[in-house]
Amino acid sequence: MPQMNLVQAINSALASEMRADPDVVVLGEDVGKVGGVFRVTQGLYDEFGEDRVIDTPLAEGGIIGAALGMALYGLRPVPEIQFSDFIFPAFDQIVSEVAKYRYRSGGEYTAPMVIRTPVGGGIRGGHYHSQSPESLFIHTAGLKVVCPSNPYDAKGLLLSAIRDDDPVMFFEPKRVYRAVKMEVPEEEYTLPIGKAKVVREGEDVTVIAWGAMLFEALASAEEIGGEGVRAEVIDLRTLWPVDIDTIVESVKKTGRVVIVHEAPKACGFGAELLSMVVEKCFVHLEAPPVRVTGWDTPFPYTLEMEYLPLQHRITPALLETARYVP
Amino acid sequence: MPQMNLVQAINSALASEMRADPDVVVLGEDVGKVGGVFRVTQGLYDEFGEDRVIDTPLAEGGIIGAALGMALYGLRPVPEIQFSDFIFPAFDQIVSEVAKYRYRSGGEYTAPMVIRTPVGGGIRGGHYHSQSPESLFIHTAGLKVVCPSNPYDAKGLLLSAIRDDDPVMFFEPKRVYRAVKMEVPEEEYTLPIGKAKVVREGEDVTVIAWGAMLFEALASAEEIGGEGVRAEVIDLRTLWPVDIDTIVESVKKTGRVVIVHEAPKACGFGAELLSMVVEKCFVHLEAPPVRVTGWDTPFPYTLEMEYLPLQHRITPALLETARYVP
């Protein structure tokens, strides 16, 4: 089985689905000839031609609006937004149109599309090449939100997302685009949207993470293992609709939970996760749930490692939570 | 003292500040000659002329982008977005520019402006004349968010917001635009941004609300008073930065809290409030905090009264929370 990094796995998913289904088209800025600024669509232009791998003018609203038209017609477009920080010119199309088209047309029309976009910090990107806007889309009824952490999941989830009849926001953690290589089947396979994965079992405290922060959470879990604290690590993979069963089961077991994300704390997805945990596991909670997140500031450049909720911040939060006595 | 409804109080605030400060200008769609589709800016065009009350072309991004330019130059623009549902074409300007200009210019520039916009449902507005997008702006570092429930607060808060050196989202609960009249001074006065108000004291359960839902919360509080349950009602008034002291003090007293808002539940501001309460009052909580919110669907037309978190849904939540035994 070939070894692939995240970029290659996503590329492989796109290529295999485009081979299988002529209704799948890719569009976005620089996705064609040059294969995307992160080279995720490399080779697709040569294989499938400029009708299926479309270099668009510089307008995210046009990319999503046109993709929505294609989806309404019956295609399965996979638009790319070059950085998720640049999704906002398309925000109206996404939240007012893509998310609501099925609902507002009484189910007459559907809007199947996968909006792929790199997300997250740690690549010296400053304000506008680092943000994690997932909670804005989770708040918008009608969108599924996926964020894989590793190549295998990425391919399986992307294939599911393209075949899904609902629009899916597909956030790609760019900090780990090339960080991890693992075995990924050349052939197609799917992983279910809506299923989290317990990537490390433990009895003492649950840590919920996704994307690039999953690796930080894992590192912390290993680190505190040395101190005899057993952390269970959940990789959410799908952010919305979230896999509540896996979360509840774990928190009922540990009674303690730490939630990690890069986005600012205020109204981040961590707030929703924390709230759901409290609503569903109140009597099981042995410690206050804790959020380890980006600060409530714009994303900084020089100090980005001080901004991100990395291992050095997750570890003490895990220890404190695991050892909390009321 | 004159009796004013919310529309009149906001109008009075605008007129008095425009008289006092020539740097205050109003711009937006239909704000001029006709005085706004809700008549909030009525009379301003006649009094201050078309240079200070500007009917713009139909482009929210232009309204906010131009307002930002004015603010950078030193004016204090008060742009109006006709419905908060139509704020999304301006979303990029607001979250990428207005919110970050001070920060990213190292404090060289400031972006003082008040973005006024009607918010909320209950006026038969369907998907696009009913939404409550506050959490999207709370999640964006750099914005203050205000939502008054009554005419007196509205005038005092609007005057503070215009004089504030930071950008303020000023959400006006349109369902109660003309519902309540109260005494409002003709002359100028300010109320501090960042201060909530305990509008009803009680020992048994805290209910947090704002805007139009405040009245529903109050009605529920009265209703359960008959059953001997004493609810404390907090009108947040400023959503961000939220008045944490008032909330914590109340929840420490009651040990129980119900949060009410119209926006969908997932990643709504209720999630943040609930999380903060848990983080700050864990050991004081005698019952799981509860959210009574809009459903996680687009905002419906015919069934909107079944969508909104009105008295009929707040009352049982309050009773259950007040009577909760683990």
Place this chain on the structure above:
Amino acid sequence: MQTEHQVVPIRTPDNDSDGVTSVIRPDGSLNPETDPKLPLETVLDLYRSMVRTRVIDTQLVRLQRQGRIGFHIGSLGEEACILGSAAAMRPNDWIMPCYREFGALLYRGFPLQAYLDNMYGNADDIVMGRQMPDHYTGKAYRFGSVSSPIGTQITQAVGIAWAARYKGNDEVVSVYFGEGATSSNEFHTGLNFAGVMKAPVIFLCRNNRWAISVPSEKQTASVTFAEKGVAYGIPGVRVDGNDILATWKVVRECVEKSAAGAGPFLIEMLTYRVGGHSTSDDPRAYRVQDEVEQWRRTDPIQRMRTHLEGRGAWDEARDEAYKQEVETELKACITAAENKPKPELGTMFDDVFQHRPWHLEEQCEALLAGPRPKSEH
């Protein structure tokens, strides 16, 4: 060098001259140079479609005033440009509406009852009472879903057209919007994408002179709306939008060219919003009655009727009879719509996604378990 462009002042059909195509002359005769020479039955059909639209419009405003429906946004005075353009689209072509084009949808065969059910948001409403009145949809009629946010349908139309061509289907997409919408992000992006992609889209700009209270001269400093096509390499065309034959002709020509590979066209249809913006609006607050009266003189229905009567093809009796027929049909639909129940509660949670996820199941159960709200509104 200054880029030059032809200056074409905004004209009413009254002072029509070069630059704006029209067919029906003030005396009712047709300009033989522009007359599309449609069979009489088609001309009568076009005329009746306008009358039907107006009868319905008038009745809906009345229902709103009586509090029986919540809202209506109509097409009073704009019937010719809406019906003429809709009729000029071929059956396989697509129509992406703005919000004033219920006449176009009915013209395509959408049942009047279904439209009324949408106006009432009842259990039979095609969108299940989820959207405001006049936010219909008609996929079977190749007609998009009405949305309130201005302009969003424009880029979507480009995507549909692109997709149709990609699939090798001979289909052109028309998309309606007001002149106010030319200021929107989506107008710019839609036309720019269409120009680059050479997508078969007919951009139909209803220049009815007003965007709620904002007159078209405050909307843009360009001299015409058609010339905005220059910015996208798209031919801009102006037509007398109160002349249904002229509209039909110009639109059909563009459709044929576009189908043949000529790419997109921008058509500015000169008309006038005779009524308020919607039932929520009173235009007396911002415009003078004189202007309205001037435009009433070019009423598209009256112009067509003058023509038909001159031809001996129509008369007062037939007009009355036809109106009566529409009114009878309409009354029956209203009665039926009013007697239908509201949509079922659970439908609120359908179609957010294809399948209801757990959280919507949970919320639906909570809603069904009650309690019920005290007031209906």
Place this chain on the structure above:
Amino acid sequence: MQTEHQVVPIRTPDNDSDGVTSVIRPDGSLNPETDPKLPLETVLDLYRSMVRTRVIDTQLVRLQRQGRIGFHIGSLGEEACILGSAAAMRPNDWIMPCYREFGALLYRGFPLQAYLDNMYGNADDIVMGRQMPDHYTGKAYRFGSVSSPIGTQITQAVGIAWAARYKGNDEVVSVYFGEGATSSNEFHTGLNFAGVMKAPVIFLCRNNRWAISVPSEKQTASVTFAEKGVAYGIPGVRVDGNDILATWKVVRECVEKSAAGAGPFLIEMLTYRVGGHSTSDDPRAYRVQDEVEQWRRTDPIQRMRTHLEGRGAWDEARDEAYKQEVETELKACITAAENKPKPELGTMFDDVFQHRPWHLEEQCEALLAGPRPKSEH
């Protein structure tokens, strides 16, 4: 009627003819009809500003390759249009940058050390290391803050211009953007608002033929970028952007007209992005070297030097000496910048708001209390 527009094919300064103003001829002589007849000292000053910009650009790319700075987005080949236009703005006028205009900021007197501190994001960085390199700001120089999202500065420029006029100040605002940015929402809205408001804005479109990997002919189907002004009632002007004298002349004329009340202008400056989009980009993946070579022949610095040498006002020795001077200054600034500490941790929480609210105080305390991250990156 089809709106007509003049068709002006995209030209390089090589095949320049009518429609595109230029001054410096291939042989270095000046076209007397267009020559702005600047004093020699000014001409030398313009030349030196280009050389300085290029020396800095070249060095910054090197620093990035060595891993000493994180990023650079430069102006290689575009110096004439950037410096010529910046120089043509009057001292009280405003400049709203895109991201390639550090040369314009330095031209206005911004200290080179301050620019280098920004490139390093150190404690002395004017934006406190908050933004990526090349995201400077210069309010004292009437220069806006660089932002990454494409186009956002365009509507802001209109607001500034409107405000200046409202305050009765004789100030014009210029705003830079690439030809790719003409596809953005903000280009459309900015030009439309400026047209309607008659705001004194000079829209400076650097048509450098590429938007990262997308060539200008995939960006739009309009023949030129200048003609996009038609859509907004704004005169569109084309200038040889590799000719600093032509750029100066055209921009200054527009500034004067605009200041006198003529409203906004759109200037398309024809140039070429000789380097990669930024240090993150390798253009060999999408364009042929021939094209680059063709444009190198019209190099704006070489053209100006040919002119100056022809006049006997410059020679190799002076050129070397000047470059040496800049390099020495630059090296000192680099050394200084590299030796400065990072911004203090607490600064991360300043300027989100005027005063730190409780939640940022709390977060700042948590951060300061540690622990510190394991790696710097």
